[in-house]
Each structure stands twice: as structure tokens, then as C-alpha cells.
Amino acid sequence: MQGEHSSKQYDMDLETIRSKVLLMGGLVENQFQDAVSSFKSGNIAQAEQVIKVDQDVNRLEVSLDDACSHLIVKRQPAANDLRTVMATIKVIIDLERIGDEATKIARSAKSITERGVTTINHYEIIRVMASSAGNMLHDALDAFARLDGKQAIQLIAKDEVVNHEFRSIMRNLITFMMEDPRTISCALDTLWVAKAIERIGDHAKNIAEYVIYIVEGKDIRHTDYVASQLEDRTTN
């Protein structure tokens, strides 16, 4: 049913959407980096900028979502093409949520700075985890840009590392709080930041799963597909 002309138009429209999604991805990646940086430095202006940028991210979500719906109605894509659009719609949702989590980190940065007394080395506690999740996010956007299923599989496996780091941070913070109740406020702010970083890892994993859905045509959510793929590579 699709003529060559219509199919070409479809490809062009889809490419426009994809490049805007990558723009949105760049925005939330910067939001995350800046939020972590403000948590380190206590730079309130930087934290407030992260919170402000979230409005742009929200606007991009709504307009990109709308563009995807228009594409479907106008070009009536076949099953294969539709898969890419549907996955893109979900990537957009996850990117918006990453923006929300970055905003939470920025809020904690403000709160910890405004309280004035830091009773624990709050940035050092989350440093490694923030770097792991940042790498996951970067790789997820890269895998989406290049439609690289292998890279997507690799990064999904890293989510367990981030989750492990989160649990270890939680145990650390509990120890601090028990030893010295004066650390409780600061430790809780740090705990929320760690939680937000853990969620960003989850969202990066979701994006990678959508990349695999686009490339392989497999919905691998809630399956052990990644483990089996990694195993194949080790044994072969």
C-alpha cells in the first residue's frame, strides 16, 4: 500500500524526530551532569539552572510525542516501521523522567547547601555511582543514535552494578546515621540523590531495551534475553 514516495517521506519525518530525540537526550544528559556537579560544589545557581531547563525538556516531550502521532496518522507505517515509532515514543517518556530525577538531585543539592552544615562527605559517597549511571545514560543515547543492539546489551548488564552500588551506599549511610544522629539530615539528602541516580540507571536500561526492540524486533522486557546473549558470547 505504501508508495516509494510515501515511504521516503516516512523516513525523512522519522529522521527529523530521531534527531530531536537525540537533542532531548543531550539536554537531559547535561541536566544530570550539572545536577551532580552542583551537588559536589554547592553551586546553587547551577542547581537552579538544572531545574529551569526541565521545562524545556517537558515541552520537548509533549511536542515530540505529538510529532510521533502525526507521523503514524499521516504515513500509516507498516508493522516494521511502526515498531521504531512506538519505541521512540517510549524513549521520550524515559528521557523526560530522567530530567525529573536530575531535577530532584538539583533540589537536594540546593537543600544541602542552604542548610549550610555538611556532616558527611556527601559527594564522595555518590561519586562512583554517579559516574556509572552517567556512562549508562551516555551509552544508551549512543546506542539509540547508532541503533547498536550490541552496545545496548552491554549497558543493560551494567544496571546490576549501579543497583549494587546503591545498596552499598544505603548500608554506608545507615552506619553513619547510627553512629552520629547529627548526620541524619545530610545522609537522607544523599540517600535521595543516590535513589535518583539509581532510577536514572533504570531509565537508561529501559532505553537500551527499546533499542533492542527496534533492531531485533524482540520485546525483551521482563526476560533473561540479555543474560543469555552475554553467555553466548562468553562460551563461543
Next chain:
Amino acid sequence: MQGEHSSKQYDMDLETIRSKVLLMGGLVENQFQDAVSSFKSGNIAQAEQVIKVDQDVNRLEVSLDDACSHLIVKRQPAANDLRTVMATIKVIIDLERIGDEATKIARSAKSITERGVTTINHYEIIRVMASSAGNMLHDALDAFARLDGKQAIQLIAKDEVVNHEFRSIMRNLITFMMEDPRTISCALDTLWVAKAIERIGDHAKNIAEYVIYIVEGKDIRHTDYVASQLEDRTTN
């Protein structure tokens, strides 16, 4: 372009999907109630059942998502009809996440029971908030079932109440922890439960926003649409 036959088929297919989404909604609503109940009673078997049911919820997510894509490819809906399918796809995502949050509550219930010593009245602390969020979820599913935009608007306004209750719980728990460090483990479990409940309120709000999108054709995410609607009703 759509013949009457095709349009009727579309309506029937959509109705099948909608009734399965409501089935999924019923499952996660029960998951949430049972999770809270196990947090109250310390019934580990009940908590484990909540965790087990989550696999059914996950399977429903994947199969319903697939059914929506098939519907679009097969029936090529016009803009108005597509809006309903797209919103339904997003409702499914939120329902699955509610299942995840209920599972987290069940895990905390297990953890607090297995530790054996409860140093605070953990259920009493979250009781009111759990009831508020449970009502929001119930109303969201009801609004989706009856496509009731007014009910959706009412319940979105309640999200602020749940958020307020969360902040008040957090302050309470901090006080407990500072006064007696032996409460810290128990207080943190309770804090995670409160956080999961707050997230369930957010997801119920999202579902209500999608109902409004279906009924009114307006994407009201990140806008003050609800406030303006409630104001209209007060002043008129």
C-alpha cells in the same frame, strides 16, 4: 478511507484491549492493597504473593502493548481514534510501574517482619497516605473505565495531598531517627514504603492525565490545566 466495517472492527478490537487494561488495573490495585496489608500484618506469605503476581502484570504489559501495535497496523486509525490507542499504551506503562512499586512495598514488609524488631509504629505512620493513594488509583481506573474527564480532574488535584502527606511522614521519621538511633532501620523501611506510595499517586495522576487526553483531546501534562478547571468550577 475507513469503511464502516473496518471502523466497527476497530471499535471491537479497542474494546477488547480496554477490558484487558481494566483487568490489569484490577490486578495492580489488588497488589497495592495486599502489599499495604502485609506491611500492616507482617504476613510474609501475602507479601510473597504480591511479588509473584508481578510476573502476571509484566506479561500483561507486553501482550497488551503488542495488541495496541497490531491494532494500529491492522486498522490504521484516524487521528481521533489513534489518540485513544496512544493514551492506552501509556496507561499500560504506568500500571506496570504501579505493580513495581507495590512489589517494593511487599519487599519492605518482608524485610521489616524478618528483622523481627519493630521500633516504630510503622503501619500507623503510612496508613492515611496509603488510603489517599489507594483512592487515587481506584478513581483513576474508574475514570479510565468510564472515560470520565471530570473525575480525572478531581483526582489529579489530590496528588498534592499525597505529596504533602509524604513530606510530613518524612519529617516525622527524621524526628524518630534523631531521638533514638535504634529506630533507623525500621524508619528507613517505612520511608521506602512511603516513597513507593507517593510514586503510586504520581502514576494514578498520569493515568488521569491520559483519560483527559482521550476525552478532551488535550495533552495537559506539565500545564496548569487542572488548576484552571477547578477554579472555573469554584467561581461559576
